[in-house]
Amino acid sequence: xxxxxxxxxxxxxxxxxxxxxxxxxxxxxxxxxxxxxxxxxxxxxxxxxxxxxxxxxxxxxxxxxxxxxxxxxxxxxxxxxxxxxxxxxxxxxxxxxxxxxxxxxxxxxxxxxxxxxxxxxxxxxxxxxxxxxxxxxxxxxxxxxxxxxxxxxxxxxxxxxxxxxxxxxxxxxxxxxxxxxxxxxxxxxxxxxxxxxxxxxxxxxxxxxxxxxxxxxxxxxxxxxxxxxxxxxxxxxxxxxxxxxxxxxxxxxxxxxxxxxxxxxxxxxxxxxxxxxxxxxxxxxxxxxxxxxxxxxxxxxxxxxxxxxxxxxxxxxxxxxxxxxxxxxxxxxxxxxxx
Amino acid sequence: xxxxxxxxxxxxxxxxxxxxxxxxxxxxxxxxxxxxxxxxxxxxxxxxxxxxxxxxxxxxxxxxxxxxxxxxxxxxxxxxxxxxxxxxxxxxxxxxxxxxxxxxxxxxxxxxxxxxxxxxxxxxxxxxxxxxxxxxxxxxxxxxxxxxxxxxxxxxxxxxxxxxxxxxxxxxxxxxxxxxxxxxxxxxxxxxxxxxxxxxxxxxxxxxxxxxxxxxxxxxxxxxxxxxxxxxxxxxxxxxxxxxxxxxxxxxxxxxxxxxxxxxxxxxxxxxxxxxxxxxxxxxxxxxxxxxxxxxxxxxxxxxxxxxxxxxxxxxxxxxxxxxxxxxxxxxxxxxxxxxxxxxxxxxxxxxxxxxxxxxxxxxxxxxxxxxxxxxxxxxxxxxxxxxxxxxxxxxxxxxxxxxxxxxxxxxxxxxxxxxxxxxxxxxxxxxxxxxxxxxxxxxxxxxxxxxxxxxxxxxxxxxxxxxxxxxxxxxxxxxxxxxxxxxxxxxxxxxxxxxxxxxxxxxxxxxxxxxxxxxxxxxxxxxxxxxxxxxxxxxxxxxxxxxxxxxxxxxxxxxxxxxx
Numbered sequence: 013x014x015x016x017x018x019x020x021x022x023x024x025x026x027x028x029x030x031x032x033x034x035x036x037x038x039x040x041x042x043x044x045x046x047x048x049x050x051x052x053x054x055x056x057x058x059x060x061x062x063x064x065x066x067x068x069x070x071x072x073x074x075x076x077x078x079x080x081x082x083x084x085x086x087x088x089x090x091x092x093x094x095x096x097x098x099x100x101x102x103x104x105x106x107x108x109x110x111x112x113x114x115x116x117x118x119x120x121x122x123x124x125x126x127x128x129x130x131x132x133x134x135x136x137x138x139x140x141x142x143x144x145x146x147x148x149x150x151x152x153x154x155x156x157x158x159x160x161x162x163x164x165x166x167x168x169x170x171x172x173x174x175x176x177x178x179x180x181x182x183x184x185x186x187x188x189x190x191x192x193x194x195x196x197x198x199x200x201x202x203x204x205x206x207x208x209x210x211x212x213x214x215x216x217x218x219x220x221x222x223x224x225x226x227x228x229x230x231x232x233x234x235x236x237x238x239x240x241x242x243x244x245x246x247x248x249x250x251x252x253x254x255x256x257x258x259x260x261x262x263x264x265x266x267x268x269x270x271x272x273x274x275x276x277x278x279x280x281x282x283x284x285x286x287x288x289x290x291x292x293x294x295x296x297x298x299x300x301x302x303x304x305x306x307x308x309x310x311x312x313x314x315x316x317x318x319x320x321x322x323x324x325x326x327x328x329x330x331x332x333x334x335x336x337x338x339x340x341x342x343x344x345x346x347x348x349x350x351x
Numbered sequence: 352x353x354x355x356x357x358x359x360x361x362x363x364x365x366x367x368x369x370x371x372x373x374x375x376x377x378x379x380x381x382x383x384x385x386x387x388x389x390x391x392x393x394x395x396x397x398x399x400x401x402x403x404x405x406x407x408x409x410x411x412x413x414x415x416x417x418x419x420x421x422x423x424x425x426x427x428x429x430x431x432x433x434x435x436x437x438x439x440x441x442x443x444x445x446x447x448x449x450x451x452x453x454x455x456x457x458x459x460x461x462x463x464x465x466x467x468x469x470x471x472x473x474x475x476x477x478x479x480x481x482x483x484x485x486x487x488x489x490x491x492x493x494x495x496x497x498x499x500x501x502x503x504x505x506x507x508x509x510x511x512x513x514x515x516x517x518x519x520x521x522x523x524x525x526x527x528x529x530x531x532x533x534x535x536x537x538x539x540x541x542x543x544x545x546x547x548x549x550x551x552x553x554x555x556x557x558x559x560x561x562x563x564x565x566x567x568x569x570x571x572x573x574x575x576x577x578x579x580x581x582x583x584x585x586x587x588x589x590x591x592x593x594x595x596x597x598x599x600x601x602x603x604x605x606x607x608x609x610x611x612x613x614x615x616x617x618x619x620x621x622x623x624x625x626x627x628x629x630x631x632x633x634x635x636x637x638x639x640x641x642x643x644x645x646x647x648x649x650x651x652x653x654x655x656x657x658x659x660x661x662x663x664x665x666x667x668x669x670x671x672x673x674x675x676x677x678x679x680x681x682x683x684x685x686x687x688x689x690x691x692x693x694x695x696x697x698x699x700x701x702x703x704x705x706x707x708x709x710x711x712x713x714x715x716x717x718x719x720x721x722x723x724x725x726x727x728x729x730x731x732x733x734x735x736x737x738x739x740x741x742x743x744x745x746x747x748x749x750x751x752x753x754x755x756x757x758x759x760x761x762x763x764x765x766x767x768x769x770x771x772x773x774x775x776x777x778x779x780x781x782x783x784x785x786x787x788x789x790x791x792x793x794x795x796x797x798x799x800x801x802x803x804x805x806x807x808x809x810x811x812x813x814x815x816x817x818x819x820x821x822x823x824x825x826x827x828x829x830x831x832x833x834x835x836x837x838x839x840x841x842x843x844x845x846x847x848x849x850x851x852x853x854x855x856x857x858x859x860x861x862x863x864x865x866x867x868x869x870x871x872x873x874x875x876x877x878x879x880x881x882x883x884x885x886x887x888x889x890x891x892x893x894x895x896x897x898x899x900x901x902x903x904x905x906x907x908x909x910x911x912x913x914x915x916x
Contacts, residue, residue: 248453254409255448256441256468256519260433267456345458346503 015342019335026331033327034320038083041316042076087324093317097310102321106303110325111196112183113295113302117287119218120225121280128230129276132237136245136272137264147238151231163224163297170220178216180298188213221298225291229283236279241272274345281337285330289322355382356559357406357527362419362429364398364405375401375414377583385526386557388550390574390591392567392606394832395803397580399563403529405429407446408436423527442472444527445520447549449535451513455504461515462488462500468522487518491548509693510541517549521556528553529561534569538692538859543903546573565832568612568862568905571595579603595908609837611862612907617844620866621837628848631684639719641738641820641853642704644679647713647723648672649699673699675877676713681821684851688864688885690900691874700874701823701857705741706730718820737767740814744826746806750798757794760784760813767817783816786850787842804835808842815846821853822846828863840867861904865889873897 049067067073071082086093092102135147157165170177178185183198191201191210199218202211244250245268253267292304303322310318342348364376376398383389391399404410406421406428421428424443428436448454456464465484469475475483488496491514504512513533520528533549534542550573553560564570570577570591577594579587579602587600598604607613609621618627650670674696681687691697703710706727715723717738722730730736740763743749750759760780764771771779781791787808798806807827814822824843828836844867847854858864864871864885871888873881873896880894892898 248448248450249456251409252448252454252516252519253456253467254440255407255446257437257439257471258441258467259437267459271456271458347457347505 015339019339022335022338023331026335030324030327030331034084034087034324035080037320037323038080041320042079044314083320092321092324095310095318096315097313097318102317105306105318106321106325108196109301109303109306112300113288113291113304115183115197115199116218116221116225116294116300116302117284117291119222120229120287120291121284123222124226124229124233124283125280127226128233129237131230132234132276133241133264133269135234135238136241139242144238147234151234154227154229155231157227158293159224159228159291160293160297162227163221163294166220166224167297177220178213180217180220182299182301183217184210184214185217221294221300224294224297225287229287232279232283233276236276237272240275241268244268244272247271270344274341277337277341277344281333285326285333288329289326353384356385356387356423357383358422359402359406360420360422362402362405362421363417364401364410365415365417366411367413367415375583376405379419379580379583379585381578381585381588383527383559383561385559386554387576388553388560388562388574390570390577391561391563391580392565392570392577393580394565394606394834396582398583399565399580400531401583402580403446403531403561403563406529407440407444408433409446441468441525442523443525444529445523445525447513447516447520447528447530447533449532451509451516451533451537452504454516455512457504460501460503461507461512462502465500465515465519465522468519472523483522487522488515490521490552491515491518493518508541509537510545513537513545514548517545517552521552521558524556525558527561528558529563531563532565533562535565539861539903539905540692540899542569542905566905567595567606567610567833568907571908572905579606591908606833607907609834610907611833611837611840611860611866612904614866617840617866620840621834624838624841627841627845630848631851638682640680640682640716641718642679642681642855643714643716643719644677644704645714645716647674647677647679647700647703647715648711649674649696649703649708650711672877674703674710677874677877677879679704679872679879681853681855683820683853684847685870686847686854686856686868688868688871689855689857689874690859690861690864690871692859692900695874696877697857697874698825701741701825701855704855705739705823706736707741732766734767737817738820740817740819740822742810742814742822742824742827745830746803746810746827747798747830749810750806752798755795755797756784756789756801756809759798759809760794760816763813763817779816780812783812786815786846787812802835803831804838807831807835807839811839811842811846815850815852819852821855823855823857825857826859827856829858829860836863843867861889861900873900 049063049070049072064073071079074082083093090103092106094101095105098105131147131150135144138144154162167177167180171179184190188210191198191205191207194201194204198214199211202208202214245264250263250267253263258267289304289307291302292308294300295302295305296308303325307319307322310322338348359382360380362376362379363374365372365374379398379402381389391402393399401410401414405414405416406423408428408431410416416429419429423439426435428439431439455461462484465487466480469480469483469487474480484500485496488499493499493511493514499507499511504515507515517530517533520530530549534545537545546569552558562570562574571594574591576588576590578585579594579600581602587594587598587603589599594603595607598607605621605623608619608623611620614620650672652670677696677700679687679700689697689700699708702708704715706715706722706725709727710723713723714721717735720735722735725733754762757780760783761776764776764779780794784791784794789805789808789812793801793805798809801809810827811822822843827843828839831839840863843854843856846852854867856864856867868885871881871883871885872879873888873894875894875896881888881892881897883893888897889901892901
């Protein structure tokens with residue numbers, strides 16, 4: 013109960029930050045070059061009268077403070093405006109694309125953790141060994157090869173050369189049947205209706221983009237695990253654990269890992285938020301219908317509402333992820349309380 | 352004599368370092384009888400802890416046993432693999448470490464950590480496990496064992512953590528126990544309590560114990576036999592009654608003479624050193640005080656500072672009165688000792704006097720000028736700052752590793768005497784270095800190239816370089832070995848007698864304070880409970896707390912009890 017109250021307090025405390033984000037993006041979009049009224053008039057030779065009509069229609073003829081107030085009111089009532097490129101409401105568009113991004117990011121994160129934690133631990137248990145150097149090399153490669161290069165390489169090897177992977181065009185083969193829209197997460201939806209063939213198809217589409225992203229974030233996770241594990245393994249209580257006759261494996265897993273995971277948790281939170289918004293390149297390479305490429309397209313088209321909606325969504329996700337990390341931190345470390 | 356429990360013969364250990372192979376132990380041999388308590392004393396680097404870690408197979412990767420054997424229960428411990436050692440460790444032999452707080456896993460309840468030992472060596476049902484954990488806690492005289500078992504180390508005091516450490520070591524009734532400086536860093540009263548619990552538990556179980564310490568007095572109170580080690584070698588091995596009355600090895604004799612509790616006046620401490628100048632006549636009773644403190648108070652709030660989420664709630668008014676209405680006068684050339692256990696407010700008081708933190712109430716008069724209104728940040732750049740200088744606790748931690756000795760000593764001059772030219776600055780720094788006995792050849796060196804004693808001298812030179820009238824010394828010798836401590840104490844006395852600089856000596860070590868100070872002030876829970884000349888406080892203590900403090904000081908065997916004249 014107390015924990016819930018504290019979480020509520022934390023959410024309340026994040027409202028000013030969110031408000032700041034809204035105002036900031038609003039102003040930013042207004043000072044960026046490009047006039048949406050011109051852009052969305054019927055053609056390049058549209059008359060001034062038509063442009064004025066569009067501008068009036070969009071509310072762009074009013075003073076900026078009034079526009080801001082209207083915008084804030086709309087955000088408060090859950091109306092993020094309408095995208096001029098897709099013709100749909102921004103809420104609808106984001107709701108459709110967020111699951112795609114989340115599914116990809118989560119899978120990539122799980123994959124990255126599955127690789128980074130064992131690698132980091134191995135490197136820390138035997139510092140200076142061949143394993144340590146191999147891990148360092150993998151991490152360096154992961155960081156210095158841009159995602160669009162590694163993504164294209166993976167596509168080339170597994171799709172073009174070996175033909176194991178399906179063609180990199182979105183979440184599902186165009187000819188495959190989509191599952192009913194329950195959660196928006198294809199893997200979950202397919203599993204819910206028991207369509208395992210579809211599940212496999214969706215999973216196959218997911219592997220390459222997820223791997224591309226995982227490789228990119230492998231380095232911070234593995235290096236952090238190694239550093240944190242090294243410092244923990246050098247501490248006094250590890251010596252105590254050895255002095256009571258615990259086996260090496262138990263010392264590393266029970267006494268070492270739980271202490272070493274704390275700084276890694278913080279990094280996970282940061283990595284996750286970054287991946288969600290910044291994987292535009294991966295989304296583009298694999299034609300993934302995610303929110304990153306959606307926002308990029310809108311920005312290029314001077315379409316204000318989706319970009320503002322995207323930034324607001326990312327800010328909200330960031331707040332939620334940080335809160336979740338703090339709660340996990342509180343569970344993992346009794347010295348910390350969710351404040 | 353019965354067969355020894357542990358028999359170490361010709362043990363040599365070396366360490367691989369960047370500068371080649373360094374021997375850490377050289378042909379160490381000794382026996383330990385069942386139920387005996389053997390003290391190993393020596394200064395840092397003498398190989399005490401390396402001996403302990405080698406016997407348990409806990410040496411660092413860099414360490415290597417180059418010769419010798421250690422027979423324990425018919426097996427040579429040095430030939431056993433980690434698997435076989437794991438069967439013995441925690442069960443037949445165990446160890447209690449230094450720094451009880453860091454030696455326990457910070458995120459595991461202490462009861463679970465004790466249970467880890469028991470479950471590893473003789474697993475039983477959850478109920479028996481629980482009963483044995485509670486029993487182990489009760490043996491350590493821990494009140495409310497059920498509640499304590501679920502506590503985390505950060506929720507317990509240092510003394511309590513060490514009781515947990517001892518409970519862990521004794522949980523599976525070992526035959527051999529090694530205690531590596533188990534009470535270093537604890538208050539004297541806590542130390543006495545922990546040591547008593549420890550000795551009783553060890554006696555009850557008939558455990559053969561190796562007790563490693565740098566404190567000769569402590570070893571003499573609790574051990575049956577004492578091994579003196581110096582740079583990796585055993586130089587003396589004798590029953591405790593003999594070693595203090597008839598020390599044979601010159602090193603033992605030197606160690607004994609450097610121990611503050613072995614002498615009555617500072618001039619007798621390490622008498623081989625250059626003799627101290629005579630104490631100036633004490634005609635300064637009426638001299639204007641260099642520092643006067645009136646009704647100084649400081650409180651800290653228990654509650655968290657207000658954030659966004661609780662700004663509408665009424666302010667939580669629970670406060671900890673760290674320093675509560677303290678009066679204090681220090682006259683020129685006087686040394687005043689400020690003693691008390693950790694958390695009694697002595698560090699807070701010394702920081703307020705230094706204007707490192709602001710006081711809530713009260714007055715601080717520096718040579719008659721009130722300074723309590725000056726904010727700590729501004730005081731740092733005022734000329735008055737020169738008059739008070741501070742020497743900090745850990746000489747290593749308090750020196751910037753990127754500053755050479757010259758830069759470290761010159762640092763306060765640049766701040767407080769900015770108009771001094773380069774030549775004058777150099778002359779000033781060299782004078783300060785010479786006064787504290789620091790060879791001028793060391794000036795271009797960096798802290799990591801200095802010994803502990805040299806670093807302590809740099810700390811004192813840095814304080815003395817601006818010619819202060821008052822030195823505030825915050826436990827300046829607690830991180831030093833006894834022989835180095837003796838040298839530093841003599842240096843401080845020399846500075847006071849020659850230069851007439853007043854000293855406020857903050858310490859928990861009553862023996863040191865007794866040698867160094869004219870007057871002693873005892874603090875307890877933020878208040879001054881006793882104050883008087885050193886002789887008065889030691890021989891006729893008025894307050895109960897002072898009496899318990901005096902009773903807890905470890906004494907060398909054969910030395911008359913303090914307070915009994």
